[in-house]
Amino acid sequence: MNPQPSAPTCVRHPDRPTGLACTRCGRPACPECLRPASVGQHCVDCVRAGQKETRQVRTVAGAVAGRSTVPYVTYGLILVNVVVYAITAFQSRDLFDNAQGGTTFFTSRLFYDWVLVPAVVSNGEWIRVIGSGFLHYGPIHLALNMFALWVIGRSLEPPLGRLRFLAVYLVSMLGGAAACMLFQGPLEATAGASGAVYGLFGAITVLLLRLRQNATQMYILIGINLFISFSIPHISIAGHLGGLVAGTLAALGLLFLPERLGAKTQEAARSIGWASLAVIGLIALAIIAARAITLG
Structure with missing residues (x-):
């Protein structure tokens, strides 16, 4: 009498006999290792392989769609700005006049070390180019x-993606600093996140145009802010305009340039976008360096 053939065992659990199998690869698998599928059931190995093969849905900027929409970078930038302000207020012993304390010099050491002064940057103090973007003159x-960062960041960060949003913010900050170095007096002091914020204004306007949505409200908002910049004394017009131009160009490079250059794949489009951001940032740094050399 011939012996009964042994029952197949699960490929992942050899000690478990099973009469089930994966409908994709055909290998025997126990109930624990099977997952329901549109047709039959797949083993966990085939499920993982299928997930890798599935193309991720991406936004127009190349960010993975469906990820958390919580704007962590926006909140992080706000936190850094608030912490820096708290330090300057503590050092100056004045919550409302954290910069000068009613005198002609900066009573906060951090403010003194980071405020953007073109002539001092020319002496090699490059930290001021970025540091000044986190300083503010008073709580207002x-x-x-x-x-403004909170309002714009919540709408702009998810479609751009966290890293791209941060890159646009920093490139806008560099653009504002470059304009201040180029057009302001050598001893004129500038501080504030306004250049970066104006860059986000330009970036979200470009995003609306890319999505074929009405950007009229952003045009009005930018117009009002520019009017205020030109109307109120002691506001850095150069910093605002420089940030606006840099942020707008950065968004154009991310959202329109890949298509114009005929990018065939998502990878190529993302590479072109990142390259355009790098070029704009390098141009801003080159302007800052050239101005520093002429002042040195």
């Missing part, structure tokens, strides 16, 4: 910039 200046 801070509150206005952080409110």
